[in-house]
Amino acid sequence: MKNLFQGILYTLLLCSFTSQAITKTEDIQQFTLNNGMKIIVLEDQSIPNANMYLFWRVGSRNEYPGITGLSHFFEHMMFNGAKKYGPKKFDQAMEAAGGANNAYTTENSTVYTDWFPTESMELMFDLEADRIQNLNITPEVLESERGVVTSERSTGLENSNFRMLSEQVKATAFRAHPYSWSVIGHESDIANWKLQDLVDYHRIYYAPNNATVVIVGAVSVAEVKKLATQYFEPIPAQAPPREVHTVEPEQTGERRVYVKKASVSTPNVLFAYHVPKTQSDDYYALSILSSILSSGNSSRLNKALVYDNKTASEVFTYLPLSIDPNLFYVSAVAAPGVSSAELEQAIITQLNEVMTKGVSEQELQKVKNQALVDFYREMSTINGKANTIGSYDFYFGSYKALFDVPAQLSKVTLSDIQRVAAKYLRKANRTTGVLASQEDSNEYDL
Numbered sequence: 361m362k363n364l365f366q367g368i369l370y371t372l373l374l375c376s377f378t379s380q381a382i383t384k385t386e387d388i389q390q391f392t393l394n395n396g397m398k399i400i401v402l403e404d405q406s407i408p409n410a411n412m413y414l415f416w417r418v419g420s421r422n423e424y425p426g427i428t429g430l431s432h433f434f435e436h437m438m439f440n441g442a443k444k445y446g447p448k449k450f451d452q453a454m455e456a457a458g459g460a461n462n463a464y465t466t467e468n469s470t471v472y473t474d475w476f477p478t479e480s481m482e483l484m485f486d487l488e489a490d491r492i493q494n495l496n497i498t499p500e501v502l503e504s505e506r507g508v509v510t511s512e513r514s515t516g517l518e519n520s521n522f523r524m525l526s527e528q529v530k531a532t533a534f535r536a537h538p539y540s541w542s543v544i545g546h547e548s549d550i551a552n553w554k555l556q557d558l559v560d561y562h563r564i565y566y567a568p569n570n571a572t573v574v575i576v577g578a579v580s581v582a583e584v585k586k587l588a589t590q591y592f593e594p595i596p597a598q599a600p601p602r603e604v605h606t607v608e609p610e611q612t613g614e615r616r617v618y619v620k621k622a623s624v625s626t627p628n629v630l631f632a633y634h635v636p637k638t639q640s641d642d643y644y645a646l647s648i649l650s651s652i653l654s655s656g657n658s659s660r661l662n663k664a665l666v667y668d669n670k671t672a673s674e675v676f677t678y679l680p681l682s683i684d685p686n687l688f689y690v691s692a693v694a695a696p697g698v699s700s701a702e703l704e705q706a707i708i709t710q711l712n713e714v715m716t717k718g719v720s721e722q723e724l725q726k727v728k729n730q731a732l733v734d735f736y737r738e739m740s741t742i743n744g745k746a747n748t749i750g751s752y753d754f755y756f757g758s759y760k761a762l763f764d765v766p767a768q769l770s771k772v773t774l775s776d777i778q779r780v781a782a783k784y785l786r787k788a789n790r791t792t793g794v795l796a797s798q799e800d801s802n803e804y805d806l
Contacts, residue, residue, distance in 0.1 A: 383402065383745060385763050387403070388401070388402050388759060389401045389402075390759075393568065393588060393589065393593045395568040395569060395596060395597040396567075396568055396569025397569060397588070397592055397593070398571070398572045398573070399572075399573045399584065399588050399592075400573070400574045400575070400749055400750070400759060401574075401575050401579065401581045401585075402574075402575075402576040402745055403577075403578075403580060403581065404577055404578065406578075407577070408477060408478055409475065409476065409477055409578065409742065410475075410476060410478050410481060410575060410576065410578055410579050411474060411575070411576055411577055411742055411746050412473075412476075412488070413472070413473050413573070413574040413575075413746045413747060413750045414471065414473075414571055415469055415571065415574065415750045415753070415754050416470045416565060416570060416571050417468075417469065417570050417601075418434075418565035418570065419431050419465060419469050419543065420432070420466075420467045420538060420539070420541060420542070420545070421537075421538045421604050421683065422538070422565065422602075422604060423541075424538065425546075425549070426549060426552075427553065427561070428541045428545035428549045429509065429545015429546065429553075430545070430561050431470055431543070432465040432509070432544050432545065433506075433553070433558075434558075434561065434565075435463045435470055436505045436508060437495065437505060437558070438472065438491050438495065439451065439463075440495075440496055440505065441501075442493075442495050443493075443494035444490045444494070445490050446496070450487055450491065453487060454474065454476070454484070457476060457477070457483050458476060459476035459480055459483075459484065460474075460475050460476075461474045461475070466543065466680070466681075467543060467680070467686070468682060468683045468754075469754060473747075474488070475743065478577060478579060481583070481584075481587065485591040488591075488592075489591040489592055489594075489595065492592075493594075493595045495562055495566075497555065497562060502553070502555055502558060506551070509545075509550055510547070510550055510551070512544065513544045514547075518623075521621065521795055522630070522691060523542075525619055525628055525630050525794075526630060526689070526691075527541075528793055529617060529630050529791055529793035530542065530687070531617075532617045532791050532793070533611070533632045533687055535608070536606050536607070536608050537607070537608040537684065537685075538604065539608075539682075539684065539687075563598060564601050568592060568595045568596075569598065570598075570601060572753055576742045576743075576745045604683075608634070608684075608685060610634075611791075612788055613788050614788060614790050614791070615790075616791070616793075618793075618794050619793065619795045620795075622797065624795055625696075626673070626693060626695065627694045627699065627700035627794060627795065627796045628691070628694070628700075628793075628794070629691070629692050629700055629707065629794055629795075630691045630793040630795075631689070631792055631793075632690075632791045632792075633687060633688045633690075633785050633789050633790050634686075634784070634789050635685065635687065635784050637684050637685050637686065638755045638756065639755070639756055642783075644771070644772050645772050645780045646679055647679055647731070648727050648769070648772050649714070649781055650677040651727040651730070651731065652719055652727050652777065653677045653690070653710075653711075654675055654676045654677040654690075656730075661675045661707065661710055664706070664709075664710050665692060665703075665706050665707070669706060670695050671698050671702060672698070672703060673693050673695045674693045675690075675691065675692040676691055677690050677691070678691070681751065682755070683755065687791075688785070690707060690711070692707060700794045700796060704792065704794075711785050714778065714781045714785075716782075718777060718778035719774065719778070724772070724773075724774055732765075735766075749762065
C-alpha cells in the first residue's frame, strides 16, 4: 500500500509540472557575440519578469598559492562601483527599477544573478557591461573589502564546525590540485593581495570570452540579441586564461586529520572520498547513492544513525558539481555521549552494507522519483530554468544535457549503486577528519 501511495503521489506531482509548458530543446536559443561571449535565451511568458545569470569560468581552481581567495573576493568587488555607476549605484539603480541581485562563488565558477521586470532589461545590460569593462579597482576599495573578507573568513570558521573541519580535510585529501584550499582562500594570501593582482585577475577572468550569459523570462531572442550586441559586444576579448592541468595523484591509503576547537560539544566526523568529475559515466549513480544514504528520515544513514541507534544527532552527504575530479563527503555530528570512534564505525558499517549487499529496489525507485520531481520543480520557474540551463552548460558541456536527466536517472541500476559504492567508498580512498573539543584530549591518543 505504501509503494502504491508513493507511486500515485509521484505521478500526480509529475503531471502537475508537465501540465505546464515543459521546456523543449528547441525552445532554447544560443548565439555567440564577436568577442566570444556566449548568450543563451529562453522565452518564458509565464510572468512579466526575467532574469539574467552570468556564469564566469573562474573559481578557486583557477587560483594558485599567493592569490587564493581572489575569485570569491571579486564577488564582493563587482558591487563596488564602476565608471558609469559608481559606489552603491549598482544596487540603487537596480532596486529603483524593481530588480534584485545576488552572487555566489564555488570551486569552479562565479555566478551573478539579476532578477527584474522585463521593461528594465536594458538597464541590466548597461549595469553589467559597466562593471565588466570598467570596474572600480582602487587601493581604497581593496583595503575596505579585504577587511570584510578577512572578517568573513574568521567568523565563518568560528561559527561553522563543518567549515573548519572541511577546510582541513580538503587540504589533506588534495596534495596537488587547487581544490585543496577553501573558496574563501588562505588568511595570509588575503592579507597580501596586491592591487595589480586584482587588475590582472579581472582582466583575464572577467573577459567576455570567459562567460556564458543565460536570460530567461518574458523576453524575445531578437531584443536580447540587440541589447547584447549593443552593450556586451564592444567589450574586448582577452587571451584565454591559463589551463588548470594539475591532476591529483591517486590516493593509495587512508589519510587522517584531527582538529580541536573549544566550542565543540560533541565530536564531528567527516569522510571525503575521491570521485570523478561531473562529466563522468558514474555521476548519476553517485548522485543517487548520496540521496539513498542521507536524503530524508528514511535514508540509510539517517535511519540507522539518527533514529534507530541514536549514534548521531545529524548526518548528511554531499556530491558537488565539479569540472575536475573532486570529493564525495559524508558528514556526521555525534549524539551526546558518543565518541568519534563509535560514530566512525557506525558510518563505516552502513557504507560497507551498501558495498557488500547493495540497496533495495524500493530505495532506488524512491530516490529516482524524488530526483525527477525535484528536477521538474526546478524547471517550473524562470529562476530555476536559468540556473539549471547555465549549470548544465557549465558542468556537462552543453545545456542540452539537461534534457537527458530523466533518461540518465532511469538508467541507473541496483548494480550501479553497489558498484560505485564499492569502487569509491573504500578505506584507501578516504580522508577522515575528526573535530573535537579542546578537553577531548584522549581521542586517538595512542
